[in-house]
Amino acid sequence: MVFSSLFFIFAFLPVTVILYYSSGKHLRNIVLLVASLFFYAWGEPAYVLLMCISIIINYYIATLFGRNDICNRKNKFYLIISLVFNLGCLAYFKYFGMIISTIASMGNWKLNGGTPALPIGISFYTFQSLSYVIDVYRGKTKPQKNLIIYALYITMFPQLVAGPIVNYGDIERQLADRRVNLKEFSFGIRRFLCGLAKKVLLANNIGVFWSNVKNMPGTEISMVMAWAGIIAFTLQIYFDFSGYSDMAIGLGKMFGFHFKENFQYPYISQSISEFWQRWHISLGSWFKEYVYIPLGGSRVGKWKLIRNLFIVWFLTGLWHGASWNFALWGLYFGTLIFIEKVVFRKSMMVWPKAIRHIYSLFFVVIGWVFFEFTNLTDIFCFLRLMFGIKVNSFADNQAIVELKSYIILYMVCIIAASPWPKKVSLYFRNTYSNFYRLAVNIYYCILLFFSTAYMVASTYNPFIYFRF
Known part of the structure; x- marks a missing residue:
């Protein structure tokens, strides 16, 4: 089940909200847990059992930590069991096919064996399970004694299948006791509608253009196209x-949870390092906390710093998908960040802001080529087209016609990806407060109307991060 579907918005969500708020406080976690399991089972019924097994094993291991001194030998043994189980499941379901095909291509062998279907959201809930177990092992948080509460932490449907990755310590108190007032609930609705509009009105429509370009023969694509x-x-x-992420944060608000922001206008960044501080913040924080810092972080010698950077970015790339193009994509950004940290250091700060911004966008856009094409040949063929190598024309009539038809959507998307809409909204809220309230309510009703109309009329509703 996806958030941007008619069934979720007009059936699942209203029923869940009604049941949740009509139940007593002691039953609300159970209602939300059952709803979350149903939500997951709607698309992945076969893998609900896998997730439940994962919950029980990690819950039990964390309770064993609580009976011993922190970080002793016995606890290390339990931690290893958790790491082997969690990473083993992730490796089997997500990377088994990649490993087999790589081995086969290296030896030119024919290896038979089916690739297991990828459970939706396994990368997200595995990382949450690992962070919880590791934090209990370190003594940063106490083990949760209530299995229902821990199960809700892992399965909570607002962030189950595509994040943001939520640390247990951030919502520990909210899991046990939370309150929602009308103001927060209405904010959650507005945040959800904002995310819904981003998805169905902007992402889906601009995605149609990219889909058309991607499926064109290379001989028909000009440099401009x-x-x-x-x-x-x-x-x-x-x-x-x-x-x-906006929809997840909004849904969390509606049920009394406060999830951290996952995006902070990444395309206004003035360096690649800044871009990754603004993009998928929860994933970057996870790798920093549980991989980069344990390796020594940046407080090590030059060569160990290089090692740490490339390990983290190699793993970041592979986290996104079981294909070598993702590893290449991660190493690409790791290389750029290494250059900024070691080669440029503080010299970038003397560049004009416009130059830093153009530099960042240029390399980010190129990076998305490595991300989108799984075949290395396709990657370098498309890069050649972008830089005018073996391309038929700089710009052809088709490119001009397509750009004219999409130019308004491009402009809307570019503006919406910047902080300007928020700044304008704050200005009107502070200057015309009475008019602002009415205008905002009308605005969100319009977003819901057009988003619903799109979902009714269109069958194009992909979600890129579901495959991770």
Whole structure:
């Protein structure tokens, strides 16, 4: 089940809200847990059992930590069991096919064996399970004694299938006791509608253009068309994923949870390092806390710093998908961040802001080519088209016609990806407060109307991050 579906918005969510708030406080966690399991089973009925087994094993291991001194030998043994189980499940379901195909291609062998279907959201709930177990092992948080509460932490449907990745310590108190007032509930609705509009009105529509370009023969793509296409994907993936994060944060608010922001206008960044501080913040924080810092972080020698950076970015790339293009994508950004940290250091700060911004966008856009094409040959063929190598024309009539038809959508997307809409909204709220309230209510009703109309009329509703 996806958030941007008629069934979720007009059936599942209203029924869940009614049942949740009509139940007593002691039953609300159970209602939300059952709803979350139903939500997951709607698309992945076969893998609900896998997730439940994971919940029980990690819950039990964390309770064993609580009976012993922190970080002793016995606890290390329990931690290893948890790591082997969680990473083993992730490796089997997500990377088994990649490993087999890589081995087969290296030896030119024919290896038979089916690739297991990828359970939706396994990367997200595995990382949450690991962070919980590791934090209990370190003594940063106490083990949760209530299995229902821990199960809700892992299965909570607002962030189950595509994040943001939520640390247990951030919502520990909210899991046990939370309150929602009308103001927060209405804010949650507005945030959800904002994310829904991002997804169905912006990401899906600009994604149609990229889909058309991607499926064109290389001989028919001009240099301008190649750049227009990959910029469309750059906007699509932002509104697709940030829209889902907005919906998750909004849904959390509606049930009394406060999730941290996952995106902070990444395309206004003035360096690649800054981009990754603004993009998928919860994932970057996870790798920093549980991989980069334990390796020594940046407080090590030059060569160990290089090692740490490339390990983290190699793993970040592979987290996104079981294909070597994702590893290449991660190493690409790792290399750029290494150059900024070690080579440029503070010299970038003397560059004009416009130059830093253009530099950042240029390399981010190129990075999305590595992300989108799984075949290395396709990656370098498309890069050649972008840089005018072996391309038939700089711009052809088709490119001009397509750009004219999409130019308004491009402009809307570019503006929506910047902080300006929020700044304008704050200005009107502070200057015309009475008019602002009415206008905002009308605005969100319009968003719901057009988003619903799109979902009724269109069958194009992909979600990029579901495959991770």
